[in-house]
Amino acid sequence: MTSTTPKLHMSNWICCQIGAREHYSIPRALHENGQLAHLITDAWFTPQSPFGVLPFSPTTALKERFHPTLQQASTHAFNLSLIRFEISQKLQKTLAWERMIARNYWFQKQAINRLKKLAPQLNTRPILFSYSYAALELFRFAKQQGWLTILGQIDPGPLEEKIVIQEYQRSPQYRGDWEPVPTSYWQTWREECELADCIMVNSLWSRHLLEKAGINAEKIQVIPLVYTPPETAKNFSRTYPESFSPERPLRVLFLGQVILRKGIAAVLAAVEKLEGYPIEFWLVGSQQIEIPPHLKTHPQIRWVGHVNRSETAQYYQQADVFLFPTLSDGFGLTQLEAQAWKLPIIASRFCGEVVVDGVNGWLLDEVSGEAIANLLKFILQDTEKLIKLSQHSADLNKFSLATLADSLQNLVSEKFHVAKTNQRSVYQ
Template sequence: MTGKRNWIACQLGAREHYAIPRALESEGRLRRLLTEAWVPPGSLWGNLRRSLRERHHSEIPAERVRSCTGRAVGFEMRLKARGHGGWEEILARNDWFQRQALGWLEKELPEAEAVDERPTLFSFSYTAREPFRWAKKRGWRTILGQIDGGLGEALHMKEICRKYSESSSAPSSAPVSYWEQWQEEWELADMIVVNSEWSRKLLAGEGVPKEKMTVVPLAYRSPEGSRDFVRAYPQKFTAWRPLRVLFLGQVTVRKGVLELLEAARRLEGLPVEFWMVGPVLLPVPEVLKGLRNVRWRGAVPRGQTVEFYREADVFLFPTHSDGFGLTQLEAQAWKLPVIASLHCGRVVASGQNGLLLPEVSGRAIEEAIRMCLEDPARLAAWSCKADDLSEYGLERLTKRLKDF
C-alpha cells in the first residue's frame, strides 16, 4: 500500500539508522531525505573516511536522497583547522546544515507542491528552525522530532551535577541563543514527536504545549541470531562465577555512573563484578577508581558490543536523563534483563523483564543488584520475557506515522 510522496525528512547524521525516512519509504510517502552525507557501499568516501561507512541504508533508494558528502567533509576539515570545539562547533554545524537544507528545499518546491498542496516537512530538533520558517511561509505542515528533553533536561542535569562538583562541570553551557532558536522550533512545529514520557514531562515543564506532543518510541530491529540465543544462569553466583553486571555507554555523570560506582563499593566482597564498556568522560574519584569488582573495558567498536550483551547477566541503565535509551532495546534483544531508572524510555516492566529503580542512588542500585545476587532464578524468568520487541519494530513506527 502506498500513498502520496508528500513527506520530506531533514536529518543531520544517521540518527536511529534513518528510521523515520525508512518508515515513510515503506509506505511510499517519502519524497526526499535531505542529509549531509550519504555513502553507499563501495563509495570512495567510505574508503577514505571510516566514520562515514554507516551513512547509508539499503531501504532508502538513492533517488530519494539529497546529500552533499564532499561539502560536509570539507566543512568538518575547516572546523578542525580553525580549532573549533564545544558549543561553537555544534552551533556552526547546525547552522551550516540548515543552509544546505534550504537550498535543497527550494529545488523541491515545484514538484512537492504539485503532489500535495500542503506537503509535510519533518526535521529533528536543533536543526529545524530555518527549514521550518521556510515551510511555514508556504503553508506546509511541520513535524519536529525532539531528540531529548530540551531546556528542561539541561536544567535537570545542572542540578544533578551540582552534587558532584569535583567530578563534573555543569553539562550545558549552551548560549542563550541556542535555547531561543529551539523555542522557535517548537513554536513553528504543528506536531512534536518525543521518544518517552520522561522527555514529554521535561518539555511540558518548559512551556511546550502537551497537545502538540506525541510519544513515539525509538524503532529497533533485533540483530540476526538474537532470537535463537539461549541465556543460562547458574543456580548460585560464586567467586568463580560472579554476577556480571554490564554498563555500556558514555561514562558520565548523566548516565548515573557515580551512583553505579558507589553501589559497586558497597558490594565489594560479594560475587558480583561490573563491566564498564564505553569512553570515560569524567574524572573518577580516587576512592572509586580502584574498586576490585569493576572491570574497565573502555570504548569498543559497535560491532563488538554484542559479545558483552551475550556474556553479561544483567544490564544496568541508571541514567539521570535520556530521551529514550536505545541500549535498553539492544540488551533486551539478547534476552538480557535490564535495571533502569525512571528517567528514560519505558522499556522495562518492573518485575517482568527487569527492574525499575525508584531513584538513581548508590543504595537503590545496590538493593537491585542484591536482589539479583540472591535469586538467579529471578533473572532467568526476566530473561524469558525480554525479547518481545514488537512494540519497537519499524512496522509499528510506520503505523504511528500514518496517524499524523
C-alpha cells in the same frame, strides 16, 4: 478567488536529518510505505564510495552514512561540503558546542538551497520533518511555502539539562570538561517548537519534561524508537549459574556514555558499597568524566571504553543483567538492544517505557548507589528470578518499523485530518 496552495497528501514527506540518527528509521518507514518524497541529509556514502574509508577524522564514520533499504529513495547529501566544513572546524579548534551549533546551521543552509530547487517540482503540499536543534531555518522556509512541519525531539529539552547541572553540583569530582549549552541554544529550540505543527517525542518522560518547560501539550505526540534485533539474537539462549561466586561473579553491564546524566555517579557509589561481593561491573562506553584513581584500578570494575556498535553484542551476550540508571533520556535504545539478547534490565523511571517492574527487569525507585547496591544484593540471593525475567523479555514488535509506519500514518490523519493511504503491501 481560487487557492493555489497544494493539497496535503500522505505520500509527500520530506525528511531532513544530520547523521544516521536511529538508523534512518523515519525515512525508512516512510519510504517502505510509499510516503517519502525526499531524504535530505548531510552525508550519504554508498559502500562503493572511496570517501567512506578515508583515514582522516572527518570521515571515519562516514561508511555508516547509508542504508540499503533507502538505495532507491530520492536522497540528497552534501558530502564534499561536509568534509570541508569538518576540516575547517578542526583547524579553527572550535569548542564542542560551537562546532555542533555551527554544523546545525551549515546543514540547514545546504538543505534550504536544495529545497528551493525541489519546491517547484512538488504538486502536493509536503510535510517537512526535521530533528530538534537543526530545524529553525528549515521550518521558517517551510512556513513561507505553506508547508506543514513536524519536529523530531531527540531529548527531553532544557529541564533535562537542569537535572544534569544539579548532578554536577552534587558530584563535582567527576566534572571533566562538561559545559552547559549556551542560552541561545534553548531560545532557538523554543522557536522551533513554536513553528512546529507537531512535536514527536519518544517517551512519556520526554513529554512530561516538555510540558513542564511550557511547550503546548496539544502539539506533542509520543512515538517510541524503532529497533530491529540481529538475526543471531533470535535463537540466543541465556544461562545462569546456580549461584554467583568470586570465580563466577554476577556480571553487571553498563553500556553507553560514561557521563553523569547516565547515572554513572550512582553506579560508582554502588561499586564502593558492594566491595567484597561476587559482583563485577563492566563499564562499556566513552569516558567523559574525571575518574578517581582508586576507581580506575578497582578490582570489581572492568573499564572497557568505547566500542563500535558492531562489537556490543558480545557484551550483551556475556552479561547477567543490564544497568540503565539514567537521570534523563529521551528513550534509551540500549534497553531494546539488551532485551533482544534476553538480558534483564535495572532501569530508572526517567526514560522510554521498556521495563515492566518484576516482569522483564526492575525499576529503581531512585537513582542512587544505595538503591542499586540493594537490588544487586537481592539478585545474588535469588538467581531464579534472573532466569524468569530473561524468559519474559519485552515484545520488540511494539518497536518495529511497521509499527512506526502505522504511528506516522495515525499522527498525520489525527493531527492534520488526512485520510490514511492504502499502501500497506510491504507489511502484508
